Amino acid sequence: MGFTFLQKFGAALLVTVWLVWGSNMIGNMVIPVRDPPPSSGTPTAAATPSGAAQAKDAPIEDIQPLLASAAVDQGETLFKKCTACHTGEKGGANKVGPNLWGVVGGPKAHSEAFSYSNALKAKGGEWSYEDLNHFIANPKGFAPGTKMTYAGLKKAEERAALIAYLRTLDDSPAPLP
Numbered sequence: 001m002g003f004t005f006l007q008k009f010g011a012a013l014l015v016t017v018w019l020v021w022g023s024n025m026i027g028n029m030v031i032p033v034r035d036p037p038p039s040s041g042t043p044t045a046a047a048t049p050s051g052a053a054q055a056k057d058a059p060i061e062d063i064q065p066l067l068a069s070a071a072v073d074q075g076e077t078l079f080k081k082c083t084a085c086h087t088g089e090k091g092g093a094n095k096v097g098p099n100l101w102g103v104v105g106g107p108k109a110h111s112e113a114f115s116y117s118n119a120l121k122a123k124g125g126e127w128s129y130e131d132l133n134h135f136i137a138n139p140k141g142f143a144p145g146t147k148m149t150y151a152g153l154k155k156a157e158e159r160a161a162l163i164a165y166l167r168t169l170d171d172s173p174a175p176l177p
């Protein structure tokens with residue numbers, strides 16, 4: 001007994017539907033369908049908790065309460081991050097950056113023999129603990145256009161230790177706050 005055209009067509013349709021549905025099922029089992037992650041394509045500041053976006057926007061933690069108990073010897077070790085560009089000893093040479101003897105409490109752009117950026121010169125005033133804290137945390141944030149190409153020291157305890165050490169580079173160190 002032969003099949004009518006309609007029977008053949010119906011059978012073919014059924015097989016096709018089963019194949020499409022079945023392969024879809026198997027596909028879903030092999031590669032689970034997931035919603036795309038919400039941040040894909042357009043990362044926002046909230047989706048990148050670390051990195052440049054946050055460094056720019058995050059408030060800079062005050063170090064004054066940390067200074068009195070800051071570890072000066074840790075600061076001396078941390079100062080190695082700076083010695084590529086700075087010397088610290090009295091009468092030390094200017095390198096890429098100025099010698100830092102007497103910088104804490106001293107005037108900004110304190111070395112007469114160093115050619116500072118206008119950005120830093122325009123700041124004026126003295127290097128208070130607060131200003132140093134901001135400058136070392138984020139040089140370009142504190143003085144946009146500064147020649148100091150250093151990304152910044154992000155940890156408040158490290159800045160406190162480093163600034164407590166910088167303070168000792170002076171004939172008469174500035175009083176602690």
Ligand code: HEC
Nearest residue numbers: 081082085096097108109110111116117120146147148150
């Ligand atoms: C890549 C080189 C470089 C590094 C690394 C660097 N500095 Fe500087 N620093 C400079 C330059 C250049 C200037 C002068 C900035 C200007 O004129 O805008 C400067 C300026 C300064 C000043 C201001 C000095 C003044 O006379 O007013 C301080 C304070 C300072 N740096 C501290 C540090 C500390 C602390 C570190 C380490 C955490 C450090 N720097 C790392 C290059 C550097």
